[in-house]
Every structure is written in structure tokens, then in C-alpha cells.
Amino acid sequence: MAEFIAGPRVYSCCNCRSHVSLHDDIISKAFQGRHGRAFLFTHAMNIVVGPKEDRHLLTGLHTVADICCATCDEVLGWKYERAYEALQKYKEGKFIFEKLKIVKENW
Numbered sequence: 001m002a003e004f005i006a007g008p009r010v011y012s013c014c015n016c017r018s019h020v021s022l023h024d025d026i027i028s029k030a031f032q033g034r035h036g037r038a039f040l041f042t043h044a045m046n047i048v049v050g051p052k053e054d055r056h057l058l059t060g061l062h063t064v065a066d067i068c069c070a071t072c073d074e075v076l077g078w079k080y081e082r083a084y085e086a087l088q089k090y091k092e093g094k095f096i097f098e099k100l101k102i103v104k105e106n107w
């Protein structure tokens, strides 16, 4: 991989360009969102976490909360609050951003 980074590579809200996550915080790019491909991140910023709800996902029952842009309220993805199956526990406290909802900056 080429290394010619001037600053941190960030992802921004597709709507208002607030910075919402860092490329270095990506755990996986192989997630499925409601609008196609989605990325799993360890951290998020400038977002608001909505109410928790239980959802049956492809990988089983999870407690999740939608995450919205703190600036423009665009729904960007969700946070995994709790996973009920041992193999899915690594997702707890992590954030999903829909690929369609975020744009690259500083790449």
C-alpha cells in the first residue's frame, strides 16, 4: 500500500460534510447496510446516537441504535449496543456507516 498521507483520511457526512469517522478506524468493509455496502468503525464523531432497539439482522439478534449526523440529522448508519451471540460480540460499541452516506476527504 502506498503511504503518502498528508493528514488523517476522514469520512464526512454526504449531506453537510461534517467529519464523522477516520479511515484508520475501519474494522471491516464487508458489512451490509440498508442501502448496500456498509463499513464497521471503532469510533465515530459528530454524530447523535438514537434510541436503542432490538433488530434481527443477518447475523442474529442485536440491540442497535441509529446514528445521525449531529449537524444535519442525516441518518448515516447505526451503532451496535449489544450482540447476543458470542461470535458477534466484537461489534458491541462499534459503528456502522452506510457507504452511500459518507464521502472521502483528504484521500
Ligand SMILES: [Zn+2]
Pocket: 013, 014, 015, 016, 017, 018, 069, 070, 071, 072, 073, 074
Ligand atoms: Zn451532515
